[in-house]
Amino acid sequence: MDVDPSPSTSGTDMSLSSNLTAILPKIDEDNIMDPQTAKQKMTEILDMLEGRVEKLRKEAATLEEDKDHILASLDSIRTADWILEMAHFEQEETHRYLDRIIERCLTVDIKIHTQRDQPQEEALHQVNHLIDALVMTLKTDPDGAKEKCISYMNACSSQHVHGIMDKKFENALLGCTLDDQKRVKKRLQGLLSYLDRLDVTCEGD
Structure with missing residues (x-):
């Protein structure tokens, strides 16, 4: 039985292909038969993509640090002495607010292997x-x-x-x-x- 290609999948593939084409350097088709030229072009592409990977890792590391800083700040607020000066119901309300932010922050999972x-x-x-x-x-x-x-x-x-x-x-x-x-x-x-x-x-x- 023949299966028609999924329209959504085809659209995704076309979008991915167009995005990749936009970031890659243009290859001169007149010289593509020259093995040395083809190798140089491919090396340029791989060098550029490697640079994007390293940039991605740095940005992920920065996000990871931001998450740690936010959690540390929330923990400092939780243990702050001035919270003890609040009325009991105000303390409970503040702690519920803190817990909600912490839980939301923990939904962000950043892993750099x-x-x-x-x-x-x-x-x-x-x-x-x-x-x-x-x-x-x-x-x-x-x-x-x-x-x-x-x-x-x-x-x-x-x-x-x-x-x-x-x-x-x-x-x-x-x-x-x-x-x-x-x-x-x-x-x-x-x-x-x-x-x-x-x-x-x-x-x-």
């Missing part, structure tokens, strides 16, 4: 374990957590902020991919900024 071999997977696991342990000490020992965070930051850069550098963290970090190293550094920068704000709040009290 980084290719890693087994040693790189193990190195990243060790780095995340060290940072998670640091986060666990924030409430019990904020000063010690900040000192440890700075030592981790110093391991990420040749220019030390101040204080010592954690060699164990540095060795684990060097085993990670370059993309993971960049993400770890940004995570630590965000954590250090939070600790700095925490210091200002404590001094104000």
Whole structure:
């Protein structure tokens, strides 16, 4: 039995084809039989598409950071002292509003896959374990957590902020991919900024 092509599918294919044609460089059909020219044109196309892929990854990484910053801000609001000054019904209303925004934010799922071999997977696991342990000490020992965070930051850069550098963290970090190293550094920068704000709040009290 013959099956007619779906109009919607055909329209999608035509749209995709026209969009791809619009972004690709024009190939001179008079010289297409020249193998060298054809290879050069194809290389130009692939180079351009590779650049678009890298741009896409950077934009996705930026969106991922924006999502993390929004969730961190919402969490800070949830634990803010001034919420305790509200009436009980106002607190409940505010928390419901916060929960609604958080749930909405969590519907945005951004994944950037980084290719890693087994040693790189193990190195990243060790780095995340060290940072998670640091986060666990924030409430019990904020000063010690900040000192440890700075030592981790110093391991990420040749220019030390101040204080010592954690060699164990540095060795684990060097085993990670370059993309993971960049993400770890940004995570630590965000954590250090939070600790700095925490210091200002404590001094104000």
